[in-house]
Amino acid sequence: MREIIFDTETTGFDPASGDRMVEIGCIELINRVPSGRTFHAYYNPQRDMPSAAEAVHGLSITFLKDKPLFEHGAQELLDFLEDSMLVAHNARFDFGFLNHELKRCSRAEISLDRMIDTVAMARTLHPGAKHSLDALCTRYGIDRSHRVKHGALLDAELLAQLYIELRGGRQIGLSLAQEEADKAYRVEPAQDAAVRPVRPARVFMASAEELERHAVFVATLDKPLWLDGSHPG
Template structure:
């Protein structure tokens, strides 16, 4: 199953108040294993960068002024996302900005049924615990020492590791776990209305193999009895 883990950086907290997305980082995973394919871009927000936001991610207005506008790379981003489910931490925030930018650029928004929120997964698995990305990295022993400031691609890379842990650990690639995890994601998605979307279905039809015999045949029993009879001074005959 293909999934895309992503994170965004923005000028603020609410796209409805004029805040814009200034960075996106995406990691491709297949069967919970990173493939090495990524998408990363900075965007010119066509507005100033508030000091509070710059303190979080370190992206200045001067740096972003030379970057492309979102509309210029929207097609490339959509091609990378494809029809995969999109995994983010506090996903409603990232989806809000991503869809606002897509609509501003004349593209259809991404369906919320594709949203997988790792905060919801973590809350179900660790009720009452801290749910920040930093806290989950600490819980699972994931090294974040290189995370001085927030960065979309770096945070997506950390989240990919957290997501694997939240959905069963590295043994997730052993096959049966995929069906279990897909079902749990469906149940946790606040926008999912059915389990019939392609990314929520169990693996495709597999060939049905006849059961292997586990009972000894009469010939095998006869050979075994002859072997036992030929043992001299057997303990069970004393």
């Protein structure tokens, strides 16, 4: 099973009002395990960068102005995504910008049937709790100390760890860890250890005197259960 965890950075909140996607980062999971394959790209938005947005992700127009337009890198991105399910945090936001960019360059939009939203998953698992990426990383013990500003690939890497946890990955990890621990503590015989002779099993039988003493003791018992016909077997 192939899934893609992805995150985007943008100039704002609303593509319909002219905001553009400026960065995308993707992580490939195979059977809920990172394969090591990633996709990362910056795009020239052909517009200014609001100071509020730059404060979040640190991407300036000076940095982005020599980056390719989305339309020139769209096919490379689509080749990486293939037809896999796409996982994002607050996924409608990221899908909205991705599909807006695809529509701008006359590409087919990605169906929302391929969308998996980790915010929706977290709300089901932890109703009433905080569901930001930072809050959920803290809840699941995911190290985010290196996350000074938002970055699409970095956030996708954190989200991949979170998604695996939301799917029950920690239990799987614990069982694997226990197997490794069992291997580590398993004592194997030394190659040069002496071979001990196999001894026949010892047979223990009561002596005639012991059997007689047992019979005398049983005779003193008052209505033993094994002599009660109403008691099973």
